[in-house]
Amino acid sequence: MNTNLNIFGLTKSFGSQLALDDVHMEIQPGRIAGLMGPNGAGKTTILKTIMQIVKPDAGNIILNGIPLNHNSRQEIAYLPDHNHLFKWMRVRDAIAYYRDMFVDFDSEKSKELCDFLKIDPQAHVRTLPSGMLERTLIMLTFSRKAKLYLLDEPIGGIDPLARQKILQTILSGMNEDNSVLLATHLVNEVETILDDVFFLDKGCLLASDSAENIREQRGKSIMEYYLEVFENV
Template sequence: MSEHLIVCRRLSKAYGPKVALSGVDLEVGRGRIVGLLGPNGSGKTTLIKLLCGLLQPTTGTLEINGQHIGPATKAQVSYLPDRMYFADWMKATDLFDLFRDFYQDFDYDKALAMCRSLGVEPKDRLKSMSKGTKEKVQLVLVMARKAQLYLLDEPIAGVDPAARDFILHTILTNYNEDGTVLISTHLIADIEKVLDEVIVLKSGRIMLHSTVDDIRERQGKSVDALFREIFKAQPLEGGLY
């Protein structure tokens, strides 16, 4: 077992002339809840897709659990994308059957229990569900696995503020505590209370990688306040990379 769960060395990714990540060096340990923070175009989604194996690096190396990205690492990663990708005719139970067949670490009974706690009827078809309920179903699929790395791309963006704490509680109480959760988000104030550490990306480079406790002790401010300070001169706009 590798000392660090995630290791990046001089990792870069370009889309033609557009550089999404540039020379990223990063080490992330186990049993951590990590916030991946940055404005649109900073490289958050690109990094997540590289970790999933959905993209290939332009240069540099990337390892999960001491292994280069490939079939072995994909079996250890549970990924929540920022948009629904299942057919509307399917029921939640159809998806649970699919995941049980596809992933050895998927816990069907745990998925049903999470549906009960989230107020989701698992035999309803996706087309009859609200956008927020569909996103809860996706969250159940991801968190019902005993993965080494959970990659959550904007997991609370599509739910109303009242439901956000419930979603975060679901994440906190259902992930494999030997694994790590990496959460990409814009809603820093809502999520920083559950974070152990943060990675801040700006224009494809790491501006900050620190524990939340260290930020509060050394900077004397919240993660949200520090983030606003780092980006106060930069408008929060751009493409999704």
């Protein structure tokens, strides 16, 4: 079976602190995978390792059948867990910046998403409320035609309406060739859009399964399965 992302034996320590411990993951095209666990579980470290921001101590990462290399980053759209835009920017400047930075940026798609997410291109980034800032970052991310989308806590600390709009945007960006890895501790809020889940704690992968199997074979919601797994840690 084809896979967009394969992770084999990923291990990373920061000094004496083990951040990732022999992590194995596989994500297939056309699927949204949730990387779930409490704060400090290692979720961000996995995403940064895929983006080659953090260098692993051991392990391999394969993207679309090719070992991760410098060119791989052009196929990945990464949304970090913080605002990475310059404060002087208006939204329109951020769009222009992304258009210049990424060859797969679709200007028409950005206009469509601005309309759908009710984003004002003239607005100053520094004055955007948290929910509107998250909408803007999601708009920029999904205006790219990437093979893999990495989202780090994309719905943290925002209102229910903004959250729903963002989840709809993630779903609308899916096709049979791309995939999403969404890191979050907000299991309830995202479980309706997930195809697969990976549960991580203290750098260890505790469990992984498809959402379909969790519901049909285990007879549980993703949240119920999450609580069961973490209660036994």
